[in-house]
Amino acid sequence: MSQARLIEIETDILAKNDRYAAANRARLAELGAFAVNLVSSPGSGKTTLLCRTIEALGAQPLAVIEGDQQTANDADRIRATGAQAVQVNTGKGCHLDGHMVGHAMEHLDIAPASLLFIENVGNLVCPAAFDLGEDCKVAILSVTEGEDKPLKYPDMFTAARLALLNKVDLAPHCDVDLDLYEANLTRVNPGLEVIRVSARTGEGMDRWLGWLQGRLAQKSNRAAAE
Amino acid sequence: MSQARLIEIETDILAKNDRYAAANRARLAELGAFAVNLVSSPGSGKTTLLCRTIEALGAQPLAVIEGDQQTANDADRIRATGAQAVQVNTGKGCHLDGHMVGHAMEHLDIAPASLLFIENVGNLVCPAAFDLGEDCKVAILSVTEGEDKPLKYPDMFTAARLALLNKVDLAPHCDVDLDLYEANLTRVNPGLEVIRVSARTGEGMDRWLGWLQGRLAQKSNRAAAE
Numbered sequence: 001m002s003q004a005r006l007i008e009i010e011t012d013i014l015a016k017n018d019r020y021a022a023a024n025r026a027r028l029a030e031l032g033a034f035a036v037n038l039v040s041s042p043g044s045g046k047t048t049l050l051c052r053t054i055e056a057l058g059a060q061p062l063a064v065i066e067g068d069q070q071t072a073n074d075a076d077r078i079r080a081t082g083a084q085a086v087q088v089n090t091g092k093g094c095h096l097d098g099h100m101v102g103h104a105m106e107h108l109d110i111a112p113a114s115l116l117f118i119e120n121v122g123n124l125v126c127p128a129a130f131d132l133g134e135d136c137k138v139a140i141l142s143v144t145e146g147e148d149k150p151l152k153y154p155d156m157f158t159a160a161r162l163a164l165l166n167k168v169d170l171a172p173h174c175d176v177d178l179d180l181y182e183a184n185l186t187r188v189n190p191g192l193e194v195i196r197v198s199a200r201t202g203e204g205m206d207r208w209l210g211w212l213q214g215r216l217a218q219k220s221n222r223a224a225a226e
Numbered sequence: 227m228s229q230a231r232l233i234e235i236e237t238d239i240l241a242k243n244d245r246y247a248a249a250n251r252a253r254l255a256e257l258g259a260f261a262v263n264l265v266s267s268p269g270s271g272k273t274t275l276l277c278r279t280i281e282a283l284g285a286q287p288l289a290v291i292e293g294d295q296q297t298a299n300d301a302d303r304i305r306a307t308g309a310q311a312v313q314v315n316t317g318k319g320c321h322l323d324g325h326m327v328g329h330a331m332e333h334l335d336i337a338p339a340s341l342l343f344i345e346n347v348g349n350l351v352c353p354a355a356f357d358l359g360e361d362c363k364v365a366i367l368s369v370t371e372g373e374d375k376p377l378k379y380p381d382m383f384t385a386a387r388l389a390l391l392n393k394v395d396l397a398p399h400c401d402v403d404l405d406l407y408e409a410n411l412t413r414v415n416p417g418l419e420v421i422r423v424s425a426r427t428g429e430g431m432d433r434w435l436g437w438l439q440g441r442l443a444q445k446s447n448r449a450a451a452e
Contacts (some may be wrong), residue, residue, distance in 0.1 A: 009235060041267045042350045043371025043381060068378045069351065092381065094320065124268045125295065125320035125349050144370040144396065145269025152294045153268060153348070155318065160412070170370065173399045175426075200401070208264035 017130055020098030024105060024133025028116065032223025034117040036218040037134035039156060041149075042122030044142045045166045047074045049199040050117055051110040055079045056209055061114035067096040067105040067121045074119065084108055096120050102133075113220035115212065128155040135219065136161035143171045147181035151187045157188045162195065164208060169198040243356055245389075246324030250331060250359025254342065258449025260442040263360035265376075265382060268348030270368040271392045273300045275425040276343055280307045282435055287340035291320040291330040292348045300345065310334055321353040322346050339446035341438065354381040358420040361445065362387035369397045375406035376414045381415045388421065390434060395424040 032172050040046050041052065054062065064085040066074040073117060075087035086104040088096060101118060107113075118134060120127040128137075139160040141149060144167060150157045157163065163185050171178055180195050197204035254261050266272050266434040273292075280288065290311040292300040301313035312330040327344060336342060344360060346353040354363075367375060370393060373439060376383045383389065389411050397404055408420050421437065423430035 006239075013232075041269055041348070042375050043267055043368065045372075051364065070380050071374075071377050073374055073378065092355070094349075121351065122267070122375075123320075123349055123351050125347065126352065129318070142269065142370060144368060144393065146271075148297075148299055149268050149348075151297050152299065154296050167370065170399055173396055 014129065017098045019132040020102050021104060022098075024098060024102050027105065028110075028133060028135070029223060031110055031112045031114070032220035033110050033112065033114045033116055034212075034219040035118060035132075035134040036118060036131050036212070037127075037137045038140060039124075039127045039137050039160065040120075040122060040140040041124045041142070041145060042071045044122070044140045044145070045199055046119055046122070046140050047077055048192040049140060049164065049166055049197065050203070051077060051081050051208065052117060052199045052205065053117075053212075054078070054083045057115070057212075061111040063097075063108040063110050063114065063116050065101060065108070065116070065118045065159045067100070067119060069093070069121065074133070090121055093126075094121060094123050095130050096132055097130050098132055115216055115217065124149070124153045124156050128159045135215065140166050141181075142167045143176050143178065143181065144174050147177050147184055150181075150184040154188045157185055157192060158193060160189070162193045162211060164204075165194060165196045167198060167200070168196045168203055169201045239290075240355065242408040243324045246328050246332070247357040247359040248324075250324060250328050254336075255276060255363070255449060256357060257336055257338045257340070258446035259336050259340045259342055260438075260445040261344060261358075261360040262360050262438070263353075263363045263364050264345045264366060265350075265353045265386065266346075266366040267350045267371060268346060270348070270371070271425055272345050272366050272368045273303055275302060275305050275366060275390065275392055275423065276345060278308045278425045278428070278431065279343075279435065279438075280304070282431060283341070283438075288311050289334040289336050289340065289342050291327060291334070291342070291344045292323065293326070293345060295319070295347065314423065314425055316347055320347060320351075321356050322358060324358055325357050338449070339442065350375070350379045350382050354385045361441065365389045365409075366392050368393045368406065369402050369404065370400050373403050373410055375437070376407075376410040380414045383411055383418060386415070386418060388419045388437065390430075391420060391422045393424060394422045394427070394429055395427045 075085040078085035147224040298313040299310040304311035
Protein backbone atom coordinates (compact mmCIF):
# COMPACT_ATOMS: atom_id res chain seq x y z
CA MET A 1 0.00 0.00 0.00
CA SER A 2 1.39 3.42 -0.93
CA GLN A 3 2.14 6.13 1.64
CA ALA A 4 -0.37 8.40 -0.12
CA ARG A 5 -3.12 5.77 0.22
CA LEU A 6 -2.28 5.29 3.92
CA ILE A 7 -2.55 9.04 4.53
CA GLU A 8 -5.89 9.06 2.69
CA ILE A 9 -7.21 6.24 4.91
CA GLU A 10 -5.96 7.98 8.06
CA THR A 11 -7.60 11.24 7.02
CA ASP A 12 -10.84 9.36 6.35
CA ILE A 13 -10.82 7.73 9.80
CA LEU A 14 -10.08 11.03 11.53
CA ALA A 15 -12.79 12.88 9.57
CA LYS A 16 -15.35 10.24 10.56
CA ASN A 17 -14.21 10.49 14.18
CA ASP A 18 -14.52 14.26 14.09
CA ARG A 19 -18.18 14.04 13.06
CA TYR A 20 -18.97 11.85 16.09
CA ALA A 21 -16.91 14.15 18.33
CA ALA A 22 -18.81 17.21 17.06
CA ALA A 23 -22.12 15.56 17.96
CA ASN A 24 -20.85 14.76 21.46
CA ARG A 25 -19.62 18.35 21.86
CA ALA A 26 -22.99 19.77 20.78
CA ARG A 27 -24.81 17.59 23.32
CA LEU A 28 -22.45 18.68 26.12
CA ALA A 29 -22.79 22.36 25.13
CA GLU A 30 -26.59 22.13 25.36
CA LEU A 31 -26.28 20.73 28.86
CA GLY A 32 -23.53 23.13 29.95
CA ALA A 33 -21.61 20.04 31.05
CA PHE A 34 -17.80 20.24 31.14
CA ALA A 35 -15.95 17.19 29.77
CA VAL A 36 -12.33 16.32 30.50
CA ASN A 37 -10.41 13.72 28.48
CA LEU A 38 -7.84 12.28 30.90
CA VAL A 39 -4.81 11.00 28.99
CA SER A 40 -1.58 9.41 30.21
CA SER A 41 0.77 6.44 30.13
CA PRO A 42 -0.47 3.29 31.84
CA GLY A 43 0.26 3.53 35.55
CA SER A 44 0.37 7.30 35.96
CA GLY A 45 -2.28 6.99 38.64
CA LYS A 46 -5.26 8.32 36.62
CA THR A 47 -7.93 6.17 38.28
CA THR A 48 -6.75 6.75 41.83
CA LEU A 49 -6.55 10.49 41.15
CA LEU A 50 -10.06 10.39 39.69
CA CYS A 51 -11.44 8.52 42.72
CA ARG A 52 -9.91 11.09 45.10
CA THR A 53 -11.26 13.91 42.88
CA ILE A 54 -14.80 12.50 42.92
CA GLU A 55 -14.68 12.07 46.71
CA ALA A 56 -13.47 15.65 47.15
CA LEU A 57 -16.16 17.04 44.81
CA GLY A 58 -18.85 15.70 47.16
CA ALA A 59 -22.36 16.36 45.86
CA GLN A 60 -21.22 17.74 42.45
CA PRO A 61 -23.18 15.90 39.71
CA LEU A 62 -20.79 13.98 37.46
CA ALA A 63 -20.36 10.93 35.28
CA VAL A 64 -17.39 8.84 34.18
CA ILE A 65 -16.45 6.94 31.02
CA GLU A 66 -13.61 4.46 31.52
CA GLY A 67 -11.49 3.19 28.61
CA ASP A 68 -9.25 0.11 28.83
CA GLN A 69 -8.29 -2.70 26.49
CA GLN A 70 -9.72 -5.25 28.92
CA THR A 71 -11.44 -5.56 32.33
CA ALA A 72 -14.10 -3.49 34.04
CA ASN A 73 -11.83 -2.91 37.06
CA ASP A 74 -11.65 0.85 36.66
CA ALA A 75 -15.40 1.40 36.30
CA ASP A 76 -15.86 -0.78 39.39
CA ARG A 77 -13.42 1.42 41.32
CA ILE A 78 -15.28 4.56 40.21
CA ARG A 79 -18.69 3.11 41.13
CA ALA A 80 -17.33 2.30 44.60
CA THR A 81 -17.14 6.09 45.17
CA GLY A 82 -20.88 6.32 44.42
CA ALA A 83 -20.42 7.90 40.97
CA GLN A 84 -22.02 6.56 37.78
CA ALA A 85 -19.55 5.01 35.34
CA VAL A 86 -19.55 3.16 32.02
CA GLN A 87 -16.64 0.93 31.01
CA VAL A 88 -15.58 0.80 27.35
CA ASN A 89 -13.26 -2.09 26.42
CA THR A 90 -11.31 -1.32 23.25
CA GLY A 91 -9.97 -4.88 22.75
CA LYS A 92 -7.04 -4.52 20.36
CA GLY A 93 -7.72 -0.77 20.14
CA CYS A 94 -5.25 1.74 21.54
CA HIS A 95 -7.53 4.73 22.16
CA LEU A 96 -11.13 5.81 22.68
CA ASP A 97 -12.84 7.44 19.70
CA GLY A 98 -15.78 9.78 19.24
CA HIS A 99 -18.17 6.95 18.36
CA MET A 100 -17.39 4.91 21.49
CA VAL A 101 -17.80 7.98 23.71
CA GLY A 102 -21.10 8.93 22.08
CA HIS A 103 -22.46 5.44 22.80
CA ALA A 104 -21.19 5.54 26.37
CA MET A 105 -22.85 8.95 26.90
CA GLU A 106 -26.20 7.40 26.00
CA HIS A 107 -25.82 5.04 28.97
CA LEU A 108 -25.13 7.84 31.44
CA ASP A 109 -27.39 10.39 33.04
CA ILE A 110 -25.45 13.55 32.22
CA ALA A 111 -27.04 16.36 34.23
CA PRO A 112 -26.99 20.05 33.25
CA ALA A 113 -23.90 21.83 34.64
CA SER A 114 -22.25 18.52 35.51
CA LEU A 115 -18.75 17.14 34.96
CA LEU A 116 -17.96 14.33 32.55
CA PHE A 117 -14.62 12.58 33.07
CA ILE A 118 -13.42 10.41 30.20
CA GLU A 119 -10.48 8.26 31.27
CA ASN A 120 -8.76 7.24 28.04
CA VAL A 121 -6.75 4.07 27.39
CA GLY A 122 -3.30 4.40 29.01
CA ASN A 123 -1.22 5.42 25.99
CA LEU A 124 0.86 8.55 25.55
CA VAL A 125 0.74 8.44 21.74
CA CYS A 126 -2.48 7.48 19.93
CA PRO A 127 -5.19 9.21 22.05
CA ALA A 128 -3.56 12.57 21.18
CA ALA A 129 -4.96 12.36 17.65
CA PHE A 130 -8.59 11.59 18.53
CA ASP A 131 -11.06 14.29 19.49
CA LEU A 132 -13.84 12.86 21.67
CA GLY A 133 -15.89 16.05 21.88
CA GLU A 134 -14.30 16.96 25.21
CA ASP A 135 -13.68 20.52 26.38
CA CYS A 136 -10.04 19.75 26.97
CA LYS A 137 -7.44 17.04 27.39
CA VAL A 138 -5.74 16.83 30.77
CA ALA A 139 -2.47 14.90 30.71
CA ILE A 140 -1.42 13.06 33.84
CA LEU A 141 2.24 12.17 34.35
CA SER A 142 3.85 10.26 37.15
CA VAL A 143 7.06 11.87 38.42
CA THR A 144 8.59 8.37 38.22
CA GLU A 145 8.36 8.47 34.39
CA GLY A 146 11.23 10.98 34.21
CA GLU A 147 11.54 14.57 33.08
CA ASP A 148 12.42 13.77 29.45
CA LYS A 149 9.00 12.32 28.53
CA PRO A 150 7.40 15.59 27.30
CA LEU A 151 10.20 15.98 24.74
CA LYS A 152 9.96 12.39 23.53
CA TYR A 153 6.14 12.29 23.25
CA PRO A 154 5.35 15.92 22.35
CA ASP A 155 2.01 15.38 20.56
CA MET A 156 0.12 14.60 23.73
CA PHE A 157 1.43 17.63 25.58
CA THR A 158 0.73 19.90 22.62
CA ALA A 159 -2.86 18.63 22.61
CA ALA A 160 -3.37 19.05 26.38
CA ARG A 161 -4.53 22.17 28.21
CA LEU A 162 -3.39 21.10 31.68
CA ALA A 163 -0.77 18.66 32.95
CA LEU A 164 -1.05 17.07 36.37
CA LEU A 165 2.38 16.03 37.60
CA ASN A 166 1.25 13.19 39.84
CA LYS A 167 2.88 11.08 42.59
CA VAL A 168 5.03 14.01 43.77
CA ASP A 169 5.30 12.15 47.08
CA LEU A 170 7.64 9.71 45.26
CA ALA A 171 9.96 12.46 43.97
CA PRO A 172 12.41 12.25 46.90
CA HIS A 173 12.92 8.55 46.12
CA CYS A 174 13.58 9.04 42.38
CA ASP A 175 16.34 10.78 40.45
CA VAL A 176 13.88 13.31 39.05
CA ASP A 177 14.18 17.08 38.64
CA LEU A 178 10.64 18.48 38.97
CA ASP A 179 11.59 21.97 37.78
CA LEU A 180 13.15 20.51 34.63
CA TYR A 181 10.04 18.30 34.20
CA GLU A 182 7.85 21.43 34.23
CA ALA A 183 10.25 23.33 31.98
CA ASN A 184 10.15 20.51 29.41
CA LEU A 185 6.35 20.50 29.50
CA THR A 186 6.11 24.22 28.79
CA ARG A 187 8.91 23.99 26.22
CA VAL A 188 6.69 21.63 24.19
CA ASN A 189 3.53 23.69 24.84
CA PRO A 190 4.07 27.21 26.24
CA GLY A 191 0.32 27.51 26.95
CA LEU A 192 0.19 24.38 29.12
CA GLU A 193 -0.75 24.84 32.77
CA VAL A 194 1.00 22.48 35.22
CA ILE A 195 -0.16 21.45 38.68
CA ARG A 196 1.94 19.20 40.95
CA VAL A 197 -0.29 16.71 42.78
CA SER A 198 -0.26 13.57 44.86
CA ALA A 199 -3.46 11.56 44.90
CA ARG A 200 -1.92 9.67 47.81
CA THR A 201 -1.11 12.59 50.17
CA GLY A 202 -3.62 15.10 48.78
CA GLU A 203 -0.91 17.64 47.87
CA GLY A 204 -2.06 20.01 45.12
CA MET A 205 -5.60 18.59 45.00
CA ASP A 206 -7.14 21.94 45.98
CA ARG A 207 -5.55 23.64 42.94
CA TRP A 208 -6.80 20.86 40.62
CA LEU A 209 -10.32 21.03 42.08
CA GLY A 210 -10.30 24.83 41.78
CA TRP A 211 -9.24 24.54 38.13
CA LEU A 212 -12.09 22.10 37.40
CA GLN A 213 -14.74 24.13 39.20
CA GLY A 214 -13.64 27.34 37.46
CA ARG A 215 -13.89 25.74 34.02
CA LEU A 216 -17.25 24.15 34.80
CA ALA A 217 -18.66 27.48 36.00
CA GLN A 218 -17.56 29.20 32.74
CA LYS A 219 -19.13 26.46 30.63
CA SER A 220 -22.44 26.27 32.48
CA ASN A 221 -22.78 30.09 32.60
CA ARG A 222 -22.22 30.17 28.85
CA ALA A 223 -24.95 27.55 28.34
CA ALA A 224 -27.35 29.44 30.61
CA ALA A 225 -26.75 32.70 28.71
CA GLU A 226 -27.59 31.14 25.33
CA MET B 227 -15.47 3.10 5.89
CA SER B 228 -16.89 -0.32 6.79
CA GLN B 229 -15.50 -2.49 9.58
CA ALA B 230 -14.71 -5.20 7.01
CA ARG B 231 -12.67 -2.74 4.92
CA LEU B 232 -10.78 -1.57 8.03
CA ILE B 233 -9.90 -5.17 8.92
CA GLU B 234 -8.73 -5.74 5.34
CA ILE B 235 -6.45 -2.67 5.52
CA GLU B 236 -5.07 -3.73 8.91
CA THR B 237 -4.37 -7.24 7.61
CA ASP B 238 -2.60 -5.72 4.60
CA ILE B 239 -0.38 -3.51 6.77
CA LEU B 240 0.50 -6.40 9.09
CA ALA B 241 1.26 -8.75 6.17
CA LYS B 242 3.63 -6.18 4.68
CA ASN B 243 5.27 -5.70 8.06
CA ASP B 244 5.70 -9.46 8.45
CA ARG B 245 7.65 -9.65 5.18
CA TYR B 246 10.13 -7.04 6.41
CA ALA B 247 10.32 -8.76 9.80
CA ALA B 248 11.04 -12.11 8.14
CA ALA B 249 13.96 -10.56 6.22
CA ASN B 250 15.36 -9.10 9.45
CA ARG B 251 14.98 -12.46 11.18
CA ALA B 252 16.81 -14.28 8.36
CA ARG B 253 19.70 -11.81 8.54
CA LEU B 254 19.97 -12.24 12.34
CA ALA B 255 19.81 -16.05 12.05
CA GLU B 256 22.71 -16.05 9.57
CA LEU B 257 24.78 -14.04 12.03
CA GLY B 258 23.70 -16.02 15.09
CA ALA B 259 22.83 -12.66 16.65
CA PHE B 260 20.14 -12.57 19.34
CA ALA B 261 17.65 -9.71 19.10
CA VAL B 262 15.46 -8.46 21.93
CA ASN B 263 12.50 -6.12 21.37
CA LEU B 264 12.19 -4.10 24.59
CA VAL B 265 8.59 -2.97 25.08
CA SER B 266 6.97 -0.95 27.86
CA SER B 267 4.99 2.10 28.88
CA PRO B 268 6.85 5.40 28.70
CA GLY B 269 8.86 5.88 31.86
CA SER B 270 9.32 2.25 32.90
CA GLY B 271 13.08 2.84 32.94
CA LYS B 272 13.94 0.98 29.70
CA THR B 273 16.87 3.19 28.68
CA THR B 274 18.48 3.32 32.12
CA LEU B 275 18.13 -0.46 32.42
CA LEU B 276 19.67 -0.87 28.98
CA CYS B 277 22.61 1.41 29.85
CA ARG B 278 23.31 -0.61 33.04
CA THR B 279 22.95 -3.85 31.04
CA ILE B 280 25.47 -2.71 28.41
CA GLU B 281 27.94 -1.62 31.09
CA ALA B 282 27.61 -4.97 32.87
CA LEU B 283 28.04 -6.93 29.61
CA GLY B 284 31.51 -5.39 29.21
CA ALA B 285 33.24 -6.51 25.99
CA GLN B 286 30.18 -8.38 24.60
CA PRO B 287 29.59 -7.19 21.00
CA LEU B 288 26.20 -5.53 20.69
CA ALA B 289 24.18 -2.88 18.91
CA VAL B 290 21.13 -0.82 19.80
CA ILE B 291 18.16 0.56 17.86
CA GLU B 292 16.26 3.29 19.72
CA GLY B 293 12.64 4.18 18.86
CA ASP B 294 10.96 7.40 20.01
CA GLN B 295 8.46 9.80 18.51
CA GLN B 296 10.98 12.64 18.82
CA THR B 297 14.54 13.44 20.02
CA ALA B 298 17.79 11.51 19.78
CA ASN B 299 18.24 11.62 23.58
CA ASP B 300 18.10 7.88 24.08
CA ALA B 301 20.62 7.01 21.34
CA ASP B 302 22.92 9.65 22.85
CA ARG B 303 22.60 8.01 26.27
CA ILE B 304 23.40 4.59 24.76
CA ARG B 305 26.42 5.93 22.84
CA ALA B 306 27.76 7.43 26.07
CA THR B 307 28.26 3.82 27.28
CA GLY B 308 30.49 3.20 24.24
CA ALA B 309 27.92 1.09 22.39
CA GLN B 310 26.78 1.73 18.80
CA ALA B 311 23.23 3.00 18.47
CA VAL B 312 20.84 4.25 15.79
CA GLN B 313 17.88 6.45 16.68
CA VAL B 314 14.60 6.02 14.77
CA ASN B 315 12.07 8.85 15.18
CA THR B 316 8.55 7.68 14.40
CA GLY B 317 6.99 11.19 14.34
CA LYS B 318 3.24 10.61 14.71
CA GLY B 319 3.87 6.85 14.75
CA CYS B 320 3.17 4.81 17.87
CA HIS B 321 5.47 1.81 17.28
CA LEU B 322 8.52 0.59 15.38
CA ASP B 323 7.85 -1.65 12.38
CA GLY B 324 9.83 -4.24 10.44
CA HIS B 325 10.76 -1.78 7.70
CA MET B 326 12.20 0.83 10.11
CA VAL B 327 14.21 -1.83 11.93
CA GLY B 328 15.58 -3.28 8.68
CA HIS B 329 16.81 0.18 7.66
CA ALA B 330 18.34 0.80 11.08
CA MET B 331 20.12 -2.58 10.93
CA GLU B 332 21.85 -1.45 7.72
CA HIS B 333 23.43 1.41 9.68
CA LEU B 334 24.82 -0.85 12.40
CA ASP B 335 27.74 -3.23 12.43
CA ILE B 336 25.98 -6.35 13.74
CA ALA B 337 28.71 -8.87 14.56
CA PRO B 338 28.23 -12.66 14.55
CA ALA B 339 27.06 -13.95 17.95
CA SER B 340 26.24 -10.43 19.10
CA LEU B 341 23.23 -8.94 20.86
CA LEU B 342 20.80 -6.53 19.21
CA PHE B 343 18.62 -4.49 21.55
CA ILE B 344 15.62 -2.78 19.95
CA GLU B 345 14.07 -0.27 22.35
CA ASN B 346 10.56 0.28 21.06
CA VAL B 347 8.43 3.43 21.41
CA GLY B 348 7.04 3.63 24.95
CA ASN B 349 3.54 2.25 24.42
CA LEU B 350 1.95 -0.76 26.07
CA VAL B 351 -0.58 -1.34 23.26
CA CYS B 352 0.45 -0.94 19.61
CA PRO B 353 3.99 -2.45 19.59
CA ALA B 354 2.45 -5.79 20.68
CA ALA B 355 1.04 -6.30 17.16
CA PHE B 356 4.22 -5.64 15.17
CA ASP B 357 6.87 -8.29 14.64
CA LEU B 358 10.28 -6.70 14.05
CA GLY B 359 12.14 -9.94 13.34
CA GLU B 360 13.32 -10.15 16.95
CA ASP B 361 13.91 -13.40 18.85
CA CYS B 362 11.60 -12.26 21.61
CA LYS B 363 9.82 -9.36 23.20
CA VAL B 364 10.88 -8.45 26.73
CA ALA B 365 8.33 -6.33 28.59
CA ILE B 366 9.57 -3.90 31.19
CA LEU B 367 7.21 -2.67 33.89
CA SER B 368 7.81 -0.19 36.64
CA VAL B 369 6.47 -1.32 40.01
CA THR B 370 4.96 2.18 40.29
CA GLU B 371 2.53 1.38 37.45
CA GLY B 372 0.50 -0.90 39.71
CA GLU B 373 -0.25 -4.61 39.76
CA ASP B 374 -3.43 -4.37 37.64
CA LYS B 375 -1.67 -3.36 34.40
CA PRO B 376 -1.12 -6.91 33.01
CA LEU B 377 -4.88 -7.54 33.18
CA LYS B 378 -5.78 -4.23 31.53
CA TYR B 379 -3.21 -4.47 28.69
CA PRO B 380 -2.99 -8.23 28.16
CA ASP B 381 -1.83 -8.26 24.51
CA MET B 382 1.67 -7.07 25.34
CA PHE B 383 2.18 -9.63 28.08
CA THR B 384 0.82 -12.42 25.91
CA ALA B 385 3.34 -11.43 23.23
CA ALA B 386 6.31 -11.21 25.63
CA ARG B 387 8.61 -14.07 26.69
CA LEU B 388 10.08 -12.31 29.72
CA ALA B 389 8.87 -9.50 31.98
CA LEU B 390 11.31 -7.37 33.93
CA LEU B 391 9.59 -5.88 36.97
CA ASN B 392 11.75 -2.78 37.29
CA LYS B 393 12.29 -0.11 39.98
CA VAL B 394 11.75 -2.64 42.79
CA ASP B 395 13.69 -0.20 45.00
CA LEU B 396 10.56 2.04 44.89
CA ALA B 397 8.17 -0.73 46.02
CA PRO B 398 8.39 0.16 49.75
CA HIS B 399 7.23 3.71 48.88
CA CYS B 400 4.23 2.62 46.77
CA ASP B 401 1.03 0.77 47.58
CA VAL B 402 2.03 -2.14 45.38
CA ASP B 403 1.81 -5.90 45.95
CA LEU B 404 4.70 -7.47 44.00
CA ASP B 405 3.45 -11.04 44.44
CA LEU B 406 0.06 -10.04 43.00
CA TYR B 407 1.85 -8.16 40.18
CA GLU B 408 3.68 -11.40 39.26
CA ALA B 409 0.53 -13.49 39.64
CA ASN B 410 -1.35 -11.16 37.26
CA LEU B 411 1.48 -11.42 34.71
CA THR B 412 1.42 -15.21 34.71
CA ARG B 413 -2.38 -15.24 34.77
CA VAL B 414 -2.32 -13.44 31.39
CA ASN B 415 0.56 -15.56 30.07
CA PRO B 416 1.38 -18.73 32.03
CA GLY B 417 4.61 -19.17 30.03
CA LEU B 418 5.96 -15.73 30.94
CA GLU B 419 9.17 -15.60 32.96
CA VAL B 420 9.41 -12.75 35.46
CA ILE B 421 12.54 -11.20 36.96
CA ARG B 422 12.42 -8.43 39.59
CA VAL B 423 15.12 -5.84 38.94
CA SER B 424 16.29 -2.40 39.89
CA ALA B 425 18.52 -0.64 37.37
CA ARG B 426 19.26 1.84 40.16
CA THR B 427 20.48 -0.55 42.89
CA GLY B 428 21.54 -3.45 40.63
CA GLU B 429 19.12 -5.89 42.29
CA GLY B 430 18.24 -8.79 39.97
CA MET B 431 20.63 -7.67 37.23
CA ASP B 432 22.65 -10.90 37.45
CA ARG B 433 19.54 -12.99 36.67
CA TRP B 434 18.67 -10.77 33.69
CA LEU B 435 22.23 -10.91 32.35
CA GLY B 436 22.28 -14.69 32.81
CA TRP B 437 18.99 -14.98 30.90
CA LEU B 438 20.39 -12.90 28.01
CA GLN B 439 23.68 -14.78 27.84
CA GLY B 440 21.92 -18.16 27.92
CA ARG B 441 19.63 -17.21 25.03
CA LEU B 442 22.49 -15.73 23.01
CA ALA B 443 24.57 -18.91 23.48
CA GLN B 444 21.67 -21.08 22.21
CA LYS B 445 21.17 -18.86 19.18
CA SER B 446 24.83 -18.58 18.19
CA ASN B 447 25.41 -22.34 18.71
CA ARG B 448 22.45 -23.04 16.43
CA ALA B 449 23.89 -20.73 13.75
CA ALA B 450 27.33 -22.38 14.03
CA ALA B 451 25.79 -25.87 13.68
CA GLU B 452 23.98 -24.97 10.44
